[in-house]
Amino acid sequence: MSEALGIALIGCGTVGGGVARLLQEQGERLAIRAGRPLLLRRVVVRDPAKPRPVELPRDMVTTDLQSVLGDPNIRIGVELVGGVDWAKQAVLALLAAGKDVVTANKALLAQHGAEVFDAARKYGRTVAFEASVAGGVPIIAALAQCLAANQIQSLQGILNGTCNFILTRMTENGQSYADALAEAQRFGYAEADPTLDVNGTDAAHKLAILVQIAFGLSVPVENIDRRGIADIDSLDIRFARELGYTIKLLAETWLSGAKLALHVSPVLLRQLAPLAMIRGAYNAIHVVGDAVGDVLFAGQGAGQMPTASAVVADLIDLAVGRAQRTFATLKLWSGRCNGIQLQPSSTVRSRFYLRLFVEDRPGVLADVSRVLAQHQISIASVIQHEAPENHEGGRVPLVIMTHTALTGDFRAAVAELDHLSCVAPPSVYYPVAD
Amino acid sequence: MSEALGIALIGCGTVGGGVARLLQEQGERLAIRAGRPLLLRRVVVRDPAKPRPVELPRDMVTTDLQSVLGDPNIRIGVELVGGVDWAKQAVLALLAAGKDVVTANKALLAQHGAEVFDAARKYGRTVAFEASVAGGVPIIAALAQCLAANQIQSLQGILNGTCNFILTRMTENGQSYADALAEAQRFGYAEADPTLDVNGTDAAHKLAILVQIAFGLSVPVENIDRRGIADIDSLDIRFARELGYTIKLLAETWLSGAKLALHVSPVLLRQLAPLAMIRGAYNAIHVVGDAVGDVLFAGQGAGQMPTASAVVADLIDLAVGRAQRTFATLKLWSGRCNGIQLQPSSTVRSRFYLRLFVEDRPGVLADVSRVLAQHQISIASVIQHEAPENHEGGRVPLVIMTHTALTGDFRAAVAELDHLSCVAPPSVYYPVAD
Numbered sequence: 001m002s003e004a005l006g007i008a009l010i011g012c013g014t015v016g017g018g019v020a021r022l023l024q025e026q027g028e029r030l031a032i033r034a035g036r037p038l039l040l041r042r043v044v045v046r047d048p049a050k051p052r053p054v055e056l057p058r059d060m061v062t063t064d065l066q067s068v069l070g071d072p073n074i075r076i077g078v079e080l081v082g083g084v085d086w087a088k089q090a091v092l093a094l095l096a097a098g099k100d101v102v103t104a105n106k107a108l109l110a111q112h113g114a115e116v117f118d119a120a121r122k123y124g125r126t127v128a129f130e131a132s133v134a135g136g137v138p139i140i141a142a143l144a145q146c147l148a149a150n151q152i153q154s155l156q157g158i159l160n161g162t163c164n165f166i167l168t169r170m171t172e173n174g175q176s177y178a179d180a181l182a183e184a185q186r187f188g189y190a191e192a193d194p195t196l197d198v199n200g201t202d203a204a205h206k207l208a209i210l211v212q213i214a215f216g217l218s219v220p221v222e223n224i225d226r227r228g229i230a231d232i233d234s235l236d237i238r239f240a241r242e243l244g245y246t247i248k249l250l251a252e253t254w255l256s257g258a259k260l261a262l263h264v265s266p267v268l269l270r271q272l273a274p275l276a277m278i279r280g281a282y283n284a285i286h287v288v289g290d291a292v293g294d295v296l297f298a299g300q301g302a303g304q305m306p307t308a309s310a311v312v313a314d315l316i317d318l319a320v321g322r323a324q325r326t327f328a329t330l331k332l333w334s335g336r337c338n339g340i341q342l343q344p345s346s347t348v349r350s351r352f353y354l355r356l357f358v359e360d361r362p363g364v365l366a367d368v369s370r371v372l373a374q375h376q377i378s379i380a381s382v383i384q385h386e387a388p389e390n391h392e393g394g395r396v397p398l399v400i401m402t403h404t405a406l407t408g409d410f411r412a413a414v415a416e417l418d419h420l421s422c423v424a425p426p427s428v429y430y431p432v433a434d
Numbered sequence: 435m436s437e438a439l440g441i442a443l444i445g446c447g448t449v450g451g452g453v454a455r456l457l458q459e460q461g462e463r464l465a466i467r468a469g470r471p472l473l474l475r476r477v478v479v480r481d482p483a484k485p486r487p488v489e490l491p492r493d494m495v496t497t498d499l500q501s502v503l504g505d506p507n508i509r510i511g512v513e514l515v516g517g518v519d520w521a522k523q524a525v526l527a528l529l530a531a532g533k534d535v536v537t538a539n540k541a542l543l544a545q546h547g548a549e550v551f552d553a554a555r556k557y558g559r560t561v562a563f564e565a566s567v568a569g570g571v572p573i574i575a576a577l578a579q580c581l582a583a584n585q586i587q588s589l590q591g592i593l594n595g596t597c598n599f600i601l602t603r604m605t606e607n608g609q610s611y612a613d614a615l616a617e618a619q620r621f622g623y624a625e626a627d628p629t630l631d632v633n634g635t636d637a638a639h640k641l642a643i644l645v646q647i648a649f650g651l652s653v654p655v656e657n658i659d660r661r662g663i664a665d666i667d668s669l670d671i672r673f674a675r676e677l678g679y680t681i682k683l684l685a686e687t688w689l690s691g692a693k694l695a696l697h698v699s700p701v702l703l704r705q706l707a708p709l710a711m712i713r714g715a716y717n718a719i720h721v722v723g724d725a726v727g728d729v730l731f732a733g734q735g736a737g738q739m740p741t742a743s744a745v746v747a748d749l750i751d752l753a754v755g756r757a758q759r760t761f762a763t764l765k766l767w768s769g770r771c772n773g774i775q776l777q778p779s780s781t782v783r784s785r786f787y788l789r790l791f792v793e794d795r796p797g798v799l800a801d802v803s804r805v806l807a808q809h810q811i812s813i814a815s816v817i818q819h820e821a822p823e824n825h826e827g828g829r830v831p832l833v834i835m836t837h838t839a840l841t842g843d844f845r846a847a848v849a850e851l852d853h854l855s856c857v858a859p860p861s862v863y864y865p866v867a868d
Contacts, residue, residue, distance in 0.1 A: 146572030277711050292743035300727045310726075317579065
């Protein structure tokens with residue numbers, strides 16, 4: 001067997017603890033699969049006194065990144081600190097020092113992928129990042145390797161387990177958003193400050209990485225239309241269900257000719273659609289390729305050991321020599337983009353779910369349908385339930401499912417509807433998947 | 435870009451035609467991903483006059499395998515002839531001639547994997563076989579590479595699309611087995627002679643390959659307990675549904691300590707279980723690993739282009755140099771088995787669905803439950819519907835769900851039940867997934 005491969009962890013929180021555990025406890029198994037021992041030599045942390053999820057020999061832990069950079073026996077740095085600024089500094093320093101890098105940091109790659117990958121190429125090193133999207137689900141390898149014969153046509157992903165957990169609770173238990181979020185926090189599925197999860201930013205980071213691999217296109221995260229789940233009302237989940245749909249937060253991208261549409265948004269999915277059945281804190285990605293047809297990948301998208309499983313798979317790939325070859329052929333964030341261009345969201349065609357609160361009086365439906373018709377939006381179905389008896393003069397929900405329309409037209413129509421005297425703004429709308 | 439990689443197809447039926455189409459029509463795309471052109475140089479067929487699903491230059495087609503073996507410009511032979519005897523001869527000849535081999539032939543690998551892989555190692559060549567299990571679903575790469583940090587705990591697969599199509603029709607449309615099979619044949623999902631599909635042999639071949647990768651264990655296909663779907667009665671599908679279950683043909687294997695259980699069998703799955711939701715001709719595999727937890731892979735398990743997608747992914751992996759490294763580390767069919775042993779099926783513990791036809795008279799349930807109790811089998815629930823009015827003295831179905839029992843005990847109990855005078859044999863039983 002070849003000599004041991006020296007590894008340093010940069011950061012040792014939840015995921016780092018899981019990686020350290022696998023390396024320490026499963027050394028024999030991993031050595032067989034990697035063709036050589038994977039040897040954890042050093043763990044760089046900010047505060048050595050902080051309790052860790054794993055026991056580490058005292059002299060392995062340090063606050064000094066230099067002790068990794070200067071150690072020729074360390075060949076791979078595993079960046080698991082999170083955040084962007086210090087992580088970027090560390091990754092660039094590791095590459096400059098001749099180390100390969102494994103990272104689970106989606107924000108870093110989505111925001112500074114070009115700089116990181118350029119540096120890797122400059123120093124002849126490899127960056128592996130399976131754990132950056134969907135945790136234990138091997139979607140990076142699937143796109144970079146297993147589906148390489150295909151032109152990917154579309155990707156639809158449930159990429160944020162926190163949001164999917166919350167929406168599942170709202171759908172199945174009728175909980176409010178606030179109650180479901182509190183429960184997610186109790187279970188450890190949501191951070192104390194869940195903003196980046198629930199506003200769609202985390203899913204947008206992951207979508208940017210998938211788009212880069214599948215389409216060779218660099219999309220600045222701020223150019224990804226994104227809506228989160230914090231505004232979703234139980235009312236709309238109930239109406240969607242009545243219509244045969246489930247609401248999921250999806251990161252979606254699809255190719256039409258040479259134009260690529262993408263967004264992060266709550267979307268109505270038919271209840272029998274594969275992604276509609278992904279419950280709880282799971283992640284899933286539905287990929288369509290021109291040869292393979294549709295493929296579904298699902299599993300735990302976060303958590304200590306699922307994410308560690310992906311990190312250690314990257315370590316094995318580096319030890320075996322596969323990751324280097326994948327990285328060399330991928331040419332990610334290299335400006336290569338196959339002539340594919342971003343499609344402005346206003347020109348994307350979609351069906352829509354629209355829910356308004358309207359006055360319960362004659363002529364309202366006529367007013368609403370006139371505005372929609374003026375914007376070339378055709379109505380597929382309508383739900384308006386009879387108002388409760390003691391509800392005179394109150395407002396009632398009016399739900400409209402449209403046929404396919406231009407997003408720009410539809411948004412303009414909603415803006416106009418929200419100015420009608422019979423409508424209580426803001427009206428709520430979500431795209432509907434075909 | 436490096437020089438072109440010369441490829442020969444051995445066999446050009448449905449899948450071969452798809453591979454030829456991808457190589458001919460997507461040359462530019464594949465060259466970028468493979469780092470070099472993938473050049474189809476020769477197609478070996480038995481009958482050159484037979485119509486092909488793809489147009490090939492006349493001088494590319496030959497009946498002479500020697501013209502491939504002797505051509506130093508051909509580096510990879512893609513075996514897609516199917517069957518075992520001639521395919522094995524061709525594969526061994528290709529390896530001996532210094533060619534790497536890509537194959538989709540599950541029967542060949544399941545029955546002669548050791549011989550094929552030994553030959554590859556002897557000649558320093560690589561065998562890649564992603565297309566042999568689950569068509570376009572990258573389950574081989576997932577097990578060999580992406581989940582390599584894990585000890586796999588269990589695999590449950592819907593590995594035969596024909597069977598899943600038939601069972602879906604029986605479940606959703608109430609069709610009989612014969613009608614659903616006829617429909618599968620009309621749609622091209624079933625062969626004119628569907629025996630190897632519907633009797634579980636095809637799924638058993640695929641299970642043997644997955645077990646080899648996941649557990650390093652060589653299981654002769656004839657040692658895999660297997661039951662097919664040809665005897666499944668609509669009646670049992672309806673009772674299963676009434677109990678909240680769906681019947682699927684599963685290839686399953688799971689580890690208990692150092693013992694590995696495996697079988698191919700119709701199994702009752704809870705209706706919300708991920709595999710219960712896989713409909714029609716799709717394949718799916720549910721994998722549990724000790725780090726990653728559970729992961730689901732689903733997609734088209736057969737058909738021209740999905741299978742060609744997997745074959746071409748292997749060609750790219752060979753061109754890039756990844757497949758060689760995977761093959762070298764896998765040590766498949768090499769006698770290495772990690773001390774894992776097969777568990778005799780009689781010692782496997784499971785819950786069971788049991789359906790008997792019994793006489794509609796007092797004391798029958800007492801007789802049946804006494805026999806079960808004598809074999810240490812505890813009843814979880816019972817369904818016996820009131821007989822139709824004009825049904826005096828007739829036989830009625832009695833459905834029993836058991837608690838967990840030893841398969842050997844359970845089978846002995848069923849054999850004894852089938853000798854009771856009040857029971858009309860043969861009684862029907864299926865395992866129930868937890």
